[in-house]
Amino acid sequence: MLRQILNIAWKEFLQIRRDRFLILFLILAPTMQLVLISRNTARGLRDVSVAVLDLDQSTLSREFIQELDVTQEMVVRYYPRTHQTLHRLLDDGQVQVGIVVPQGFQRRFRSPTEAPAQLQALVDGTNILIGANAEPVINGVLGRLVQRHLQLPPGVDLGGVQVHSSALFNPTFDIQWFIIPSTLAFITYQVALVLAATGFVREKEIGTLEQLLITPIRRLELILGKAAPSVILGFLNFLLLTGVQTGGYHIPIRGSFALLMALGLTAIVAVVGVGTVISIVSQSQQQAVLLVFLLAILEVTISGYLLPVESMPLVMRGLAQISPLQHFMTAYRAVILQGSTLSMILPHFLALLGLAAGTGAVAWRAFSRHVA
Amino acid sequence: MKHVVKNVVKNVVKNVEKQSMSARSQLPNAESRFPNSVHHSMNAIETHQLHRRFRRTVAVKALDLAIPQGIIYGLIGPDGAGKTTTLRMLAGVLKPSSGQARVLGQDVVRDPEALRPHLGYMPQHFSLYGDLSVLENLRFFAEIYGVPRKERAARIQRLLRFAQLEAFAQRPAAKLSGGMKKKLGLACALVHSPRILLLDEPTNGVDPVSRREFWDILGELYLQGVTILITTPYMDEAERCNLVGLMFQGTIIQQGEPEALRRLAPGELLVLYAPDLLRVEQLLARFPDILSLQVYGDRLHLFVADAQASRPRLEAFLRERGVAFTALYQDEPRLEEAFVHLIRQAQARQAAA
Structure with missing residues (x-):
């Protein structure tokens, strides 16, 4: 019995040894997953964009802004003059945190007996990581100011300084509002990718591709014809998931429904483009599925699913710019939760269109090279 | 009925052979083989110094083919x-490394697409969509080949009957x-009524009855004037072709009608049965x-210069040595013996070189 088990196992190893792709996958995928995810998350939150509306215009308020800017977590990018501008920056997703330093901040800070100095922090609640971390960071900065100017020992409470933070778009900081739309985008991406990635390679495996190549069908027709069902099925799946999200979890769609659908369709076309390339270059369905898996690991790390793109190392931020999932996820969340309009998500939209065209071109070239 | 068809086929084949082929013709060019034919400039398939390399191996080497229209050409080797x-x-699915190939006068390298409507190709591992029905497969290929909607149903019915798949x-x-x-594969390759049919070992692994039926279909296509280029490992099938080319190491080393090739067997054949x-x-x-000596199961095929004398x-010789044998008689050499002999000869020549 053991002998036969060993015989089979030995034969398996012989076969695996011949499958260079599988070996590469076994080495690369787990390592990549571990390194990427830990590298990305171990850094924690970094370089969150902040806008400060400084109504006090005092030495202390400027010191506060400077201190905030030098933290690892936050970068002060905008100094709006009015509440209106501040809110627009938040709405457009230009910044994730908006801070209002009210008039009299310095005066009250120095004589806390009169009335406590207050800061107002508006935090983008659609990203739970930012939502949970913004207040502690601001408090830390304030703590240092208190220590420096009021000579209080560390650890003592901040005297009269108070931070009032409120979450925008997701007032109750419901973690589901963050997780579900992100997951939905990821699943939509995965389904469309797998559908497209197994298309050509299946015909290649059963041998019908050569059959099709000698028919009068043109290559472009063949590629588009193979891609169309993946797009349609992927889109139906996207519709279904969005329905479950709205109906089952009561997550509102604050933006335009038509825009949301256009976004989904564009993203799915781009993803199907990627899948088609995988399908054309793969030698077997197994290989195609492994490639999809490998890509998913990478995409999950750089898409902003775990950590906002702003907080990633430079290389990954660069990669994120060519990740269809990143653009889709970011724009989808913005439309759903922040009610973003086309002009607000235009960069993501254009990026997805570009990716769709780019992957289409690559698929075309790969087809000419790898198939006929 | 089938018998009649077969005889007709045979006669037509004979006539074509008489007109077109000289025995032991070793790749004459098209002009010399068809001195009287009006179609002499129009071979169905022509290649000139065709080469194909795969990394280090040369699969096809300096191949010159000239296949007249309307015949069944068997490629063996x-x-x-x-x-x-x-x-x-x-078929235009693989680009030659060098050389030219023309099918129906069209350059298959430069413009493979122009040929598609006239070409039927059944690859060796012909596969259909296993999850689609026979009818759906036929319909799909009919659509893709752009068979006019009006003719589609009738043509599919005819092919189903033809392939006995109704x-x-x-x-x-x-x-x-x-x-x-295999018959469905052939039907799919025929759905657009091609003028040229390329069949790569279409009957490999098929029982003798089905093979016969398959060849009956080819016979009918032949009568309709379709040019057929077929590869086969079965010598009985090769004998049914009008013209046979023997391929070895990427090139044709011998070509002719089956009877002429058969005569290339070395001398006369004696068959010997012994325990x-x-x-x-x-x-x-x-x-x-x-x-030359070839073993065939329970018998030996011996080639000698003069069977009567030998x-x-x-x-x-055998009696002197006390060896028992059950039969020894002269027989007509078949294509198979000639094939084995010619290949061995080529191998020996190669080993010597």
């Missing part, structure tokens, strides 16, 4: 001779027997008359 590569290049129209292709699958073949084979190494000598 050992495995790895380059038959499949040749067919794939002619009763199985609704069956998923994956559930057909091996022979039926202890191994011993006889060893002993015969010392028998001077033998030009037979009594051989009988005496």
Whole structure:
């Protein structure tokens, strides 16, 4: 019995040894997953964009802004003059945190007996990581100011300084509002990718591709014809998931429904483009599925699913710019939760269109090279 | 009925042969073979110095083919001779490394698409969509080939009848027997009424009855004037072709009508049945008359220059050594013997070089 088990196992190893792709996958995928995810998350939150509306215009308020800017977590990018501008920056997703330093901040800070100095922090609640971390960071900065100017020992409470933070778009900081739309985008991406990635390679495996190549069908027709069902099925799946999200979890769609659908369709076309390339270059369905898996690991790390793109190392931020999932996820969340309009998500939209065209071109070239 | 058709086919074949082929023609160019034909400038398939390399191996080497319209051309040769590569290049799915190939006058390298409406190709591992039914497969290929909607239903019906698949129209292709699958494959390759048919070992692994049926279909196509280029490992099938090309190491080393090729077997054939073949084979190494020796199961095929003269000598030789044999008689050499001989000769020449 053991002998036969060993015989089979030995034969398996012989076969695996011949499958260079599988070996590469076994080495690369787990390592990549571990390194990427830990590298990305171990850094924690970094370089969150902040806008400060400084109504006090005092030495202390400027010191506060400077201190905030030098933290690892936050970068002060905008100094709006009015509440209106501040809110627009938040709405457009230009910044994730908006801070209002009210008039009299310095005066009250120095004589806390009169009335406590207050800061107002508006935090983008659609990203739970930012939502949970913004207040502690601001408090830390304030703590240092208190220590420096009021000579209080560390650890003592901040005297009269108070931070009032409120979450925008997701007032109750419901973690589901963050997780579900992100997951939905990821699943939509995965389904469309797998559908497209197994298309050509299946015909290649059963041998019908050569059959099709000698028919009068043109290559472009063949590629588009193979891609169309993946797009349609992927889109139906996207519709279904969005329905479950709205109906089952009561997550509102604050933006335009038509825009949301256009976004989904564009993203799915781009993803199907990627899948088609995988399908054309793969030698077997197994290989195609492994490639999809490998890509998913990478995409999950750089898409902003775990950590906002702003907080990633430079290389990954660069990669994120060519990740269809990143653009889709970011724009989808913005439309759903922040009610973003086309002009607000235009960069993501254009990026997805570009990716769709780019992957289409690559698929075309790969087809000419790898198939006929 | 079938018999009549077959005879008609045979006669037509004979006539074509008489007109077109000289015995032992070793790749004459098209002009010399068709002195009287109006079609002489229009071979169905022509290649000139066709080469195809795969990394270090050369699959097809300096191949010159000239196949007249309306014949059945059989491409035979050992495995790895380059038959499949040749067919794939002619079908336009594989680019030659160098050389030219024309099918129906069209350059298959420069413009493979122009040829598609006239070309039917059945690859060696012909596969259909196993999860689609026989009918759905046929419809799909009819659509893709742009068979006019009005003709489609009638043509599919005719092909189903032709391939004797009428009763199985609704069956998923994956559930057909091996022979039926091949016939469905042929039907799919025929759905657009091509003028040229490239068949790569279409009957491989099919039982003799199905093979016969398959050839009956080819016979009918031949009568309709379709040019057929077929590769086959079966010599009985090669004998049914008008013209046979023997391919070895990427090029045609011998071409002619089957009867002419058969005569290339070395000398005359003696068939010897003996209980202890191994011993006889060893002993015969010392028998001077033998030009070539081939083992076929329970018998030996011995080629000698003069069978009449050698037979009594051989009988005496064996008796002297006390070797029992059950039969020894002269027979007509078949294509198979010629094939084996020619390939061995080529291998020997190669080994010597």
